[in-house]
Amino acid sequence: MTGPFPFSAIVGQEDMKLAMVLTAIDPGIGGVLVFGDRGTGKSTAVRGLAALLPPIEAVAGCPVNSAHEGEIPDWAQVADRAVVEKPTPVIDLPLGATEDRVVGALDIEKALTRGEKAFEPGLLARANRGYLYIDEVNLLEDHLVDLLLDVAQSGQNVVEREGLSIRHAARFVLVGSGNPEEGELRPQLLDRFGLSVEVASPKDIDTRIAVIRRRDSYDRDPGGFLAEWRGEDMALRQRILDARAALPGVAAGDEVLRDCAALCVALGSDGLRGELTLLRAARALAAFDGADTVTRDQLRRVAPSALRHRLRRDPLDEAGSTTRVLRVVEEVLA
Template identity: 55%
Template sequence: MPTHYPFSAVVSSDDMALALVLTTISPEVGGVLVRGEKGTAKSTMVRALAGVLPPIDVVAGDRFASRPGETSPDGDWPLDAAIETRPVRLVELPVGATEDRVLGSLHLSRALSDGVAEYEPGLLARAHRGILYVDEVNLLHDHLVDLLLDAAAMGRSTVERDGVSVEHAARFVLVGTMNPEEGELRPQLLDRFGLTVEVAAPRDPALRAEVVRRRMAFDASPEAFAASYAEPERALTDRIAGARKLVGEVELSDDSLLTIAELCAAFDVDGLRADLVTARAAVAHAAWCGRTSVTRDDIRVAARLALPHRRRRNPFDAPGLDEELLDQVLGDDDPEPPTDPEPDPDGPGGGEPTDSDSSEGSSAEEGSPDAPVVEKGRQGPSRDQAPADQPSAGTPVAAGAPYRPRLFTVAGTGAGESGRRSRAVTETGRRVGARKSQGPGGSIHLLETLRAAAPHQHARGRTSGPVRFAEQDLRLATREGRESNLVLFCVDASGSMAARKRMEQVKTAILSLLLDAYQRRDKVGLVTFRGAAADLALPPTHSVEIAARRLDDLPAGGRTPLAEGLLEAADVLRRERLRDPRRRPLLVVVTDGRATHGSEAVARSRQAAEHLAGQGVSSLVVDCEDGRFRMGLAATLADHLQAEHTAIGQVSAAALTHAVRTAREGAA
């Protein structure tokens, strides 16, 4: 069995360690989401957590890890059933898992060979009474995240599919890790995680050196390194076991409950889930510290872990908590009783995290670049107050408030990852047909499987009894839903676009489309062109938050190298096609259509547009030309691109609705 890095050996990780421990003491807290830059020991620490949890007793031979006296699909186990003691399981859910793999499905071998509809447990069943870990949870399909969170909240999983009807216990600790640079979870999904921790590599050189020293020692001799931390690991296991026994005896007074309610109201969080999670986390923290009553310090720690991510209203907001407001609501007049002693410096999670722990972040197994800085409480870019209508070259202009844009899609039917933009054959959606099975995964189409088997029954010797199936009879359902796309913005930032009102209008439209791309789970990229060249301002990413910040800093001025912008966009799309061939692109060209760089600018722009059209790229030209006299160059560009053409004022869904209504009234 491979040796994992010891939980107590991770350096300076109090916030993350404490959050993980609290949710294992009281699984009702609702799991932990760990957000942080790459190389910060997120996965290392989660995988090490199972090693310090007390072992569990399970019914021998039961596939669902049931306790004696529990009911499972494998039987009703009496109290005197044979039991076995085993370590807690850590079940990892891969990002590409199908719904069948998560929930479980019909046992194909038994169904085809014996004609028996038998349930084959999925990952939720395997994770019962253990830990379910999802690395890069922000890249997991939304419907799977909803499914996991529902099961974690209800403690049960119900399967009704493919002729199987099964309900089984699914009580587990859900832990998700993510790098915000790869895209955010939707605020509704963020709220479903009980606790959230922000981690970053330590900036103290001594701490960084200690991280490297321990990692190198572990890599040189994993067994010896783990043995050197055996005693802290045993002590941590005993403390968790003691806290689990004590948590039921902790008293949460009415005053403490009222304080929690005042906190949640002061931070303007939605719903009552924050109140419940904060209360449960405060009780768990009191048990962790060996107390039988909740103190103000327990509430403070619980609030710091349960509230920050619940204050987000849109993807451009950064999670965070106003420490001054927290202190103001909690007050500091009453003396606190003695709390837990100082934690062992060799082991995380020994007591309450300090303010410095929160600001310093978590440890790193490897070095990493600084995490992107996000303005706290951002609701979108602030409006520039400069009075001049024509800013100087290089001076950025801010966007206005985003609006709901029209839906722009890629033509045809794709086969990319599930999303909310273009038509595609996906794992979810309405059933539109059937196909032969070409490997594991997929939903069985029972009717088409029977039709495929029916002509061969006589040849297979069947005269009565169950239908005789062969592997080649198996048919899987073909479903049509929506896919996510790569939305690549190619933005004209030249002098003809530099008028403040026009550039503000352009940035507002792009910001609105970015918000739409976030909601539809698209990847986004940003190419800009001005002066003499084009620039890839943002390589394709899931993080629209970073795209919005790059948009903030976009200057304007100079000549218009339209051809260079289109060729740069074509090169980006070519590279992305090699990297992710299933994800179809939507090119959004934002320009007035003028090309003023070089003597043959117009001809080169036409050739570049026709090259993109020849590649089969679905495109949209957002026409930024305004004024009474218009040249119509953007419309001509759209013809060469074979693209949809729309005026920038018609990007808004409300503007389009108004235009259609006006046209109808005029016709009447």
């Protein structure tokens, strides 16, 4: 038995793991941006999350993972319409991908052999109801950034070219990773990520030894290592399912709303997306904790990931974004 490295077996990087779990509980949070050094487990965590997530119910032959027959797009020729369980899709968007591969295009083979104008779905169709993962997201070409912004805003992919006029649902959680030394992310796309996380190589010798030991065990005996950690992964999966079920009943009082607004005003974040994301993330964390009400403790824990990438640059403040957020959190929530 082989598979990706177990999510639960990842050593450290608790902020990154928690952010990904919160988006699994509430995809409406808006995705996760992970910036940090090479070799810190960014892509390993994404692939481990894919194996951890509960399956989705979808029409077997539907190219966009429709939940039931009534949602199948008109253009899709679906022979098998039975509703089955499928693994939650996690689709990689490579940097060199063409626009046609991302959004879909005319099926050239059918056009040449049968004279039919048929649509060949792209990566966005496959990612619907799942995750779209972009490694080195800060190096993504500008025209693909613009395209992703449009789709993220509307939840639909629209293709109008070569005599085709196609649209289909494209709702996915965007997960991006990158090294900040290789370039900055465009502000418009940066703002679309609900949570952001900074990861770094562990400095503690014992932690590094634990990483080496687990990775070596996995490389030598993948099947045995997966079996050893399966119980931990399944327990985490059940916690995610329980949190999803409890999420609609988690309350957030006026005091929490005031705290969200006060934090964003103190930090000078633009718009209201910061408050809304902070509230959703705190509510998801409360559900994950088994609480029925959001508290300041949850706000404190999610504030850095929800707000650090929404700060205006301050040339007079040499502190990093995480330090600035933590400082304001302590001042506002003292």
